[in-house]
Amino acid sequence: MFDNPFSMVVAIVFMVMAATVLKARYKAQHGILEDEDGNERLARPADTAEAARLREDVRALKERVQVLERVITDQRQTNDLSLEIEKLRDR
Template identity: 45%
Template structure:
């Protein structure tokens, strides 16, 4: 192998490596601005996952409202306090 063949192979290997690196970064959402700074972009969100998360949040908020109502009822405050104390003593 001649000297110039080795140089051409090294340049080709360098170019292929650069292309593969950029491809890998592109799949992972990494972009480079005009100054060379890399930034990770958030991946696009699946609408089905977003809807499921919104339903779960709504369900959890409803549960919190029920728990707040249970805790703040005046008529059972003494009974609730007694139950908490009995659980604490165990």
């Protein structure tokens, strides 16, 4: 299989590269961060003032979407109702 030492070195380098990629993929999927010293820790969202502000923004946007949905639904029902009234007048 390995006729010369060069092909064996290439195979070993390829295996190490593949293992490094698979290791990085595993860490990314499981939220494991590594600092400059090689220490690993789980990534947790920071509970900072900005995170709280973003949560508040999301809550406000959800409320606005609910209001818009309600307005659209009410408007649609009003239009449907006026169309029904016009149909009854035409009879």
